[in-house]
Amino acid sequence: MSHLIDNTPSTPGKLKPDKSPYIHNRFRIHSSSFSKLTLWCLFFIAFILFFFFLSLLSTTATTPSSAAASNRRSLGSTWGGSAWEKRVTKSSRRATASNRAVLVTGAAGFVGMHVSLALKRRGDGVLGLDNFNRYYDLNLKLARQRLLERAGVFVVDGDINDAALLRKLFDVVPFTHVMHLAAQAGVRYAMQNPASYVHSNIAGFVNLLEACRSANPQPAIVWASSSSVYGLNSKVPFSEKDRTDQPASLYAATKKAGEEIAHTYNHIHGLSITGLRFFTVYGPWGRPDMAYFFFTKDILKGKQISIFQDPDRGTVARDFTYIDDIVKGCLRALDTAKKSTGSGGKKKGPAQLRIFNLGNTSPVPVSELVTILEKLLKVKAKRKMVPMPRNGDVRFTHANISLAYRELGYRPTTDLETGLKKFVRWYLDFYPGSKKKSAW
Numbered sequence: 001m002s003h004l005i006d007n008t009p010s011t012p013g014k015l016k017p018d019k020s021p022y023i024h025n026r027f028r029i030h031s032s033s034f035s036k037l038t039l040w041c042l043f044f045i046a047f048i049l050f051f052f053f054l055s056l057l058s059t060t061a062t063t064p065s066s067a068a069a070s071n072r073r074s075l076g077s078t079w080g081g082s083a084w085e086k087r088v089t090k091s092s093r094r095a096t097a098s099n100r101a102v103l104v105t106g107a108a109g110f111v112g113m114h115v116s117l118a119l120k121r122r123g124d125g126v127l128g129l130d131n132f133n134r135y136y137d138l139n140l141k142l143a144r145q146r147l148l149e150r151a152g153v154f155v156v157d158g159d160i161n162d163a164a165l166l167r168k169l170f171d172v173v174p175f176t177h178v179m180h181l182a183a184q185a186g187v188r189y190a191m192q193n194p195a196s197y198v199h200s201n202i203a204g205f206v207n208l209l210e211a212c213r214s215a216n217p218q219p220a221i222v223w224a225s226s227s228s229v230y231g232l233n234s235k236v237p238f239s240e241k242d243r244t245d246q247p248a249s250l251y252a253a254t255k256k257a258g259e260e261i262a263h264t265y266n267h268i269h270g271l272s273i274t275g276l277r278f279f280t281v282y283g284p285w286g287r288p289d290m291a292y293f294f295f296t297k298d299i300l301k302g303k304q305i306s307i308f309q310d311p312d313r314g315t316v317a318r319d320f321t322y323i324d325d326i327v328k329g330c331l332r333a334l335d336t337a338k339k340s341t342g343s344g345g346k347k348k349g350p351a352q353l354r355i356f357n358l359g360n361t362s363p364v365p366v367s368e369l370v371t372i373l374e375k376l377l378k379v380k381a382k383r384k385m386v387p388m389p390r391n392g393d394v395r396f397t398h399a400n401i402s403l404a405y406r407e408l409g410y411r412p413t414t415d416l417e418t419g420l421k422k423f424v425r426w427y428l429d430f431y432p433g434s435k436k437k438s439a440w
């Protein structure tokens, strides 16, 4: 140790003069073997760095597979491989009587699941796509997925923003139709997470339309708009010709933007596009963020529920529409959709562009909805009447459905009480413990 101490510089950059030849020689021997070692180390490091940069270059190259891989990583889903492709092909295979292969986005969602099942039942080829986000209980989405799986519908775990995935799906299957139901739903949540609405309802929609316009053949598209586009419109019942330029929530604004974006893609690329304005859809397998659903849960738990009232005119009402009626409307829209006219990304002629209200035409006050639930659940609700917060809600919705009736043959047949009875039966079956915990 001492020799090392002896040779430590007293002034920066200088070595103390050697006092012993022995020390001097040892140092010389050490320094020559040290420099050899350093040289070898440097070679070794250079060698490693060379291969590291080579592998980096090959993963960032813009080949479809590497782009897909990086997309997959960034969007958190896993897809690809021959077993996966086989499942995609099998699910999309149509029965001989059908000439439709339909890609259903948002298939693990409420409307998506019901529409997928109905399409599959009648023999259409159906492939689902869903990003299984955590907006509400993932277990419910997974249960819907299992139901679809049993019916022969494969739900691909992926995001509509994943361009490489969409390209791949259109490469594997020449879809004739896209039923686009994936969206960030809910009018009030937009106050908390505005970015998720832009991500799904605008960026995702554009990404999907890009994939559709490049596909050959181009599919016809039917997609979910919303009654919320009528916003502050006070002329009732709401007709497709009424004003839709006063949205009351960011959710509504993104759906309205979707309608304008649809116009652009129809105009430029010849895509056949039908938008459906759904009016407060409810029923079995519904969405836990919707009032009828969480009212049921809270009534059973004996928790207080807030019923919104308009500060000026009192009653807040919705044109609640039962899921089976909506499914029929979706299928009719699909069946009457004309083909897109473009191919290889080029428009060949004018294409169909439609928009329809799908409602029930009989608005029911929210307090009446609660009375029906009390009767069905046999539990008295703890009601609290509160002024409607100005965070996205509108006072009243009421659909004029004459256009959908004329052109689609759409005729809703389920009143709120009948529909809620089916919902409650499903709810108690799906959440078996909920009744025991109830207040009665």
Ligand SMILES: O=C(O)[C@H]1O[C@H](OP(=O)(O)OP(=O)(O)OC[C@H]2O[C@@H](n3ccc(=O)[nH]c3=O)[C@H](O)[C@@H]2O)[C@H](O)[C@@H](O)[C@@H]1O
Pocket (backbone or CB within 6 Å): 185, 186, 187, 225, 226, 227, 228, 229, 278, 279, 280, 281, 289, 290, 291, 292, 306, 307, 308, 309, 316, 317, 318, 366, 388, 393, 394, 395
């Ligand atoms: O039809 C539509 O366009 C929209 O329907 C629903 O939106 P909303 O009609 O507001 O449905 P809910 O959130 O279930 O509310 C139903 C009614 O209950 C009222 N409500 C809601 C929550 C609450 O705590 N109390 C209450 O009285 C609301 O003001 C509304 O009148 C969906 O959540 C939207 O995704 C859909 O696009």
